[in-house]
Amino acid sequence: MDRRKFDQGNYFRGIPTAPYDLIKEISIALVVMLVVVLALAFVLSSPDVPPVTIQSWAHAAPLDFLETATTELQGSSFTADYGPPYNDGTGQVQTLGPLQPQVWAGIHQLVDAPQADVIGPLQLASVGRPALRAALSQYQQASSSQQQSWLDAYAKLLPRAHVSGLQVTVGPGEDGPLNTMMVALLADARSGALDALLMHSGRFYETNYTQALLFLGDGNYFANLASKLKLNGSQWGMMNETGSYPGQSWLWLYTLWYQLPPFNSAGNADLLVVLVMGLLSTLLILVPFIPGLRDLPRWLGLHRLVWREHYRFLNERSRQRR
Amino acid sequence: MLAAAAAIKRATLNADPPTGSEESDDEVGHSWTVFLRRLIQRELPIEHMLPAREPAYVGSWVYVFGVVTIAALILVIASGMVLAFFGPQWWNVSPQGHFFNSLHFWSVQMFFVFMVLHLWGQYFAQGWRDGRAATWMVGVVIFLASVVTAFTGYISQQNFDAQWIAVNAKDAVNVIGAGAFFNVLNFGQMYGLHIVLFPLLVVGLVAFHVVLVRRRGVVKPPEDAV
Numbered sequence: 421m422d423r424r425k426f427d428q429g430n431y432f433r434g435i436p437t438a439p440y441d442l443i444k445e446i447s448i449a450l451v452v453m454l455v456v457v458l459a460l461a462f463v464l465s466s467p468d469v470p471p472v473t474i475q476s477w478a479h480a481a482p483l484d485f486l487e488t489a490t491t492e493l494q495g496s497s498f499t500a501d502y503g504p505p506y507n508d509g510t511g512q513v514q515t516l517g518p519l520q521p522q523v524w525a526g527i528h529q530l531v532d533a534p535q536a537d538v539i540g541p542l543q544l545a546s547v548g549r550p551a552l553r554a555a556l557s558q559y560q561q562a563s564s565s566q567q568q569s570w571l572d573a574y575a576k577l578l579p580r581a582h583v584s585g586l587q588v589t590v591g592p593g594e595d596g597p598l599n600t601m602m603v604a605l606l607a608d609a610r611s612g613a614l615d616a617l618l619m620h621s622g623r624f625y626e627t628n629y630t631q632a633l634l635f636l637g638d639g640n641y642f643a644n645l646a647s648k649l650k651l652n653g654s655q656w657g658m659m660n661e662t663g664s665y666p667g668q669s670w671l672w673l674y675t676l677w678y679q680l681p682p683f684n685s686a687g688n689a690d691l692l693v694v695l696v697m698g699l700l701s702t703l704l705i706l707v708p709f710i711p712g713l714r715d716l717p718r719w720l721g722l723h724r725l726v727w728r729e730h731y732r733f734l735n736e737r738s739r740q741r742r
Numbered sequence: 743m744l745a746a747a748a749a750i751k752r753a754t755l756n757a758d759p760p761t762g763s764e765e766s767d768d769e770v771g772h773s774w775t776v777f778l779r780r781l782i783q784r785e786l787p788i789e790h791m792l793p794a795r796e797p798a799y800v801g802s803w804v805y806v807f808g809v810v811t812i813a814a815l816i817l818v819i820a821s822g823m824v825l826a827f828f829g830p831q832w833w834n835v836s837p838q839g840h841f842f843n844s845l846h847f848w849s850v851q852m853f854f855v856f857m858v859l860h861l862w863g864q865y866f867a868q869g870w871r872d873g874r875a876a877t878w879m880v881g882v883v884i885f886l887a888s889v890v891t892a893f894t895g896y897i898s899q900q901n902f903d904a905q906w907i908a909v910n911a912k913d914a915v916n917v918i919g920a921g922a923f924f925n926v927l928n929f930g931q932m933y934g935l936h937i938v939l940f941p942l943l944v945v946g947l948v949a950f951h952v953v954l955v956r957r958r959g960v961v962k963p964p965e966d967a968v
Contacts, residue, residue, distance in 0.1 A: 426873060428790060428959050432797055435962065440796035449806070449813035453852060457817055461844035468834060468843070469902040505921040514917040525919030529927075627930025629908075634927065637909040646906045653910065662903050665847075668896060670854050670889055691917040705882045708870035718964065722866040727963040730799035734965075 436733060469649070469662040472642055474618065474632065478609035481641040482588050485609060486602055487578055488639040492537040494571045499634040500533035506634070507531055514688035516695070529630050537635045541617035542601055545608050552604045555597035562596070570596035653678050673697070791956045800960050804867065807860035808955075814853035815948060819941060821846040826937045830929075834900055850892055857885060871961050877954040884947045891944055894936035897926055908932075 478485045491497035501511035505528040513522055539560070546553040559567060574595035582589040588606060590599050608614045618632040636642050643652070651657040659675045661667030677683045677693040686692055707713050717723065724731060824842045825833060833839035861881065864870075870878035897908040908926045915921045925931055 426958060431872070431962070432959060436798040437795040438798045438801065440793060440800060442792060445809050446813060449809045450816055453810060453813040453817055453849075457814075457845055457848045457852060460848040461841060464844070464848075466840065466844035466847040467901075467903065468840065468899070471900065471902050471905050504919075505916060505925075512913065512916075514913075521919035522917050522921075525922035528922040529925055627933070628925070628928040630925060630927040633905060633909055636905065642906075642909070645902070649902075651903075651906050657910065658907070662901075666851055668889075668892060670858065670892070688917070690914045694914050694918050701882075701886055705879050707865070707882075708875035708878050714868065714870070717866045717868050720866065723868070723963060726802050726804050726863075726867065727799050729801070730963050733798070 464665075467662045467665045472636060472645065473612070474609050474615045474636065475612040477636065477639060477641050478606055478614070481639070482606060482610075483578065483581060483583060484639050484641045486581070486588065486606060487575070488635070489538055489602060489605055490571060490575050490578065490598075492533040492635065492638065493539075494568070494575070495534055497533055497638045499531060499537075499638050502531075502634075505529050506630075507533075514691040516688055516691055519691075522691075531631055531634060533634075536631050537618065538601070538605060541608065541614055541620070542605060544617050544620060545604065545613060549604065551600055555600035555604075558597040559601060566596070569594065570598050574598040574602070654684070673700070786953060786957060790959070791953070793956075793959075797960060797962070799963055804863040805960070807856050807863050811853060811856040811860050812948065812952075814849055814856055815944070817849040818846065818853050819945065821849055822937065822941065830898060830900055830933055850895070854888070854892070857888065861885060867961065868964060869961050871964065872958070874954070874958055874961055877951060877958070880947060880951045880954060884944060884951060887940065887944050887947060891936065891940035894932045894940060898929065898933045898936050900929070 474485075488497065492500055495501065498511065499506065501507075501509035503509045503511060503513035504522050504526055507527060507530065513520070515523070539556070542552065542556055546556055559570070562570070573593045574590070577590045577593045577595060580591060582591075588603070590602075605614065608617065615632070618635060619626050619629070621628075646652055646657065647655070649660075649662050651660050651662070653675075656672075656675045656679065658678075659668050659671040674693065674697050677696060678689060683689045683692055703710065703713065821842055825839070825846055828836075828839060833843035864878065864881065893907075893911070897904045897911070912921060912926050915924055915926055
């Protein structure tokens, strides 16, 4: 049909019409919707589980906190070896054949995990703490092989650490200055200082939580809490909400792929799922032009039920004309 | 500055000396303003935008979904404006704020429920027929834009849900390279997008969608069942 020559008069000729008040309809819909939403808000409220802080993590799971901080310092954490856009690691880089958009896009939110999560905060907190300053200095002046040796030793000691209340005691070992550093880091975390230190940028205002959230995400404590709330990926987490509230249920198809093979075991599952969803979204946009997809509703014939009055009228009229 | 302002005036005011008489639109036909006015008058006549009569088949319940979706969107925007006025932390610390968040939350749920019903309704009605493909395509883009808008809202909540969604969603965003400029862990960026740019996009697309619907009227039922 020629777009320029479209004429509603011609198009609707012979179609019975009825008075129609568009503004009244939207006004009534608005009032009804307001009543429904007010009732839901009053009766059901909305979910709001408080956020996890570094402080609450360090209090609830001090060993997990220390183990995570150690992996950050070792450069072996999820974040430390992530890859773009945070650093030049390769651990979380996903590709599909020659397709590697993550690498092409490059590093844009630089996160140097050992410096950002441990060394940097401890340097800021070492003012007036000579023991910590000396430990930091010893660590930083050591060769990288020496640092790695201390880190390996400390990582082996941690699982056998004695936890008593707020006290975490790591047994003696060849861990050099690490115990002093980590005890200080845990103390700062428990006081709440580390929450602020992880956000430190040298500016007064800060709204970018990349570093702190990545650190939090590297620990098991955060994931265990999410698992209890049924928010993990294998639990259809992206469309779930805390409590019994509906979440982003419109992401059901996106979430579905993560439950099915080969996506649920693929190393590049995120890339595969995003590509599949991109393809499906494009198909949905282009439905009017895709034979089969555009014909399916005609074959199913649901419109005959929706417009049964209209078809009854047309049949009646054609019978009268005959 | 003054020279630039004078140049703009020279380009927009008729350079001919005033004749003292009113010129007709025909005489200023090269005017961009007149061109736009004529385009609107031709393509979007007011009787099509706000009709007093509609085809009788529009009485079917299936047509209610689109209107109810717009009603829900109005409530989403209104409750969102109250939340934006008092700031992102207000609803976490105040009962009044929590109530407005509940209004926002349920409005969003209703918006999606009825938008999806509207989308399915139009699919089974084959609403793209008779030159209405653009209307369908814009409608699907509205759905996709709304998903992204809601997503930025979920990660702007400043609670556990926001933290968890952001940490998990980052991987899907990063693998396609979008993480380079769309950092879901950056609260400031996500909040700004959620309360300004994405709502503008959704509302603008919805307005365009409604204009497209009104411009051609509601598609006729296919005649295969007659």
